[in-house]
Amino acid sequence: MALIKEFCAENFTHVPKAIERGADRIELCDNLAVGGTTVSSGVMAHSVRFCHARNIPVMVMIRPRGGNFVFSRNERCIMRADIDQASRFGADGVVFGCLTDQNQLDVGATADLIDAASDLEITFHMAFDQLSHEDQFVAIDWLAARGVKRILTHGGPMDQPITHHLNHLRKLIHHPPAD
Template identity: 55%
Template sequence: MESHVIKEFCAENLTNIPAAIKAGAKRIELCDNLAVGGTTPSYGVLKKTIELAHQADVTVMTMIRPRGGNFAYCKAEIEMMANDIQMCLQLGSDGVVLGCLKKDWIDEDATSYLINKSAGMAITFHMAFDELSIENQFRAIDWLAANKVSRILTHGGSPECSIEENFPHLKDLIEYAANRIIILPGAGITYHNVENVLDVLQVDEAHGTKIVKLSS
């Protein structure tokens, strides 16, 4: 199983990416401003990260989020996100990470528009998913799978709970997804517990800022 495992390293700039790749990260989620949960990185950071990662046969997923705060976006913000997706296409990002909500549901119009703008790139629906009610999370799996989203990044419950405490709900999500879409566990996963997470959940992918051990 190990050869198929993808440890996705979440980075807010280029600084630790070479060390993360050396330590075994096979995919980079690139963003800025992790203090607010991640926003879209700059052109220069994205360009250099893609060059470096692709030389090492590592893929790059780019965060598309114009600001911190909630996930309800106005028309101007959605256009900004569309423009940033065009930047990703131009620079060769392997995919984008996004999430738009309207009350307790996916903003279907905005999300469909951004999916269309992504022109075949892989798409991860990020932890905006965790803002949905439990009932709507299962409905969201159906909608996102039907709309060609590749994976859903989720902690599986309250951020105040450990990833281990959220195992039961994560298992339910994974079972319901039934290989139609990847459920990507994240938040609270480090190089200390990642193998246990992969084993218990029977998944091949995990996400985190400390998913691999960086050499000091």
């Protein structure tokens, strides 16, 4: 498997330079200081057109606000609308994650968004890091069974270097899919 260099862009400003410097994929993700939120429709539309003219795929963060990953019914409606918009603009995929208030995978909300994104690639984002290690393996199986191909993870708390989590990351990578 080839290494894919993905650039996380808060807006269009750095997209051309990222591609010029070798980015293989762009993730549109505003407000990185709060963990990322959905970009504006203008940024989304223009970035997708620009990137696709250069054969660069675009993933769009679907998250209505910073903070935790527990979303109300109204927020999930917003997320569905943002997924629909990403699809209409021609994005290649979406990036999202939903948890319960006990930091477990919110299977109902996640399944609903997976259904809404049926024509797009889906990446489950770093909400994954809020799950217990045991629940992460269960989540991998559940997500894989529903066609989710990628999970973004730091392997542990973001305030620790990723090198502290290499053993756990290896276990996640080598986790055999459930039957």
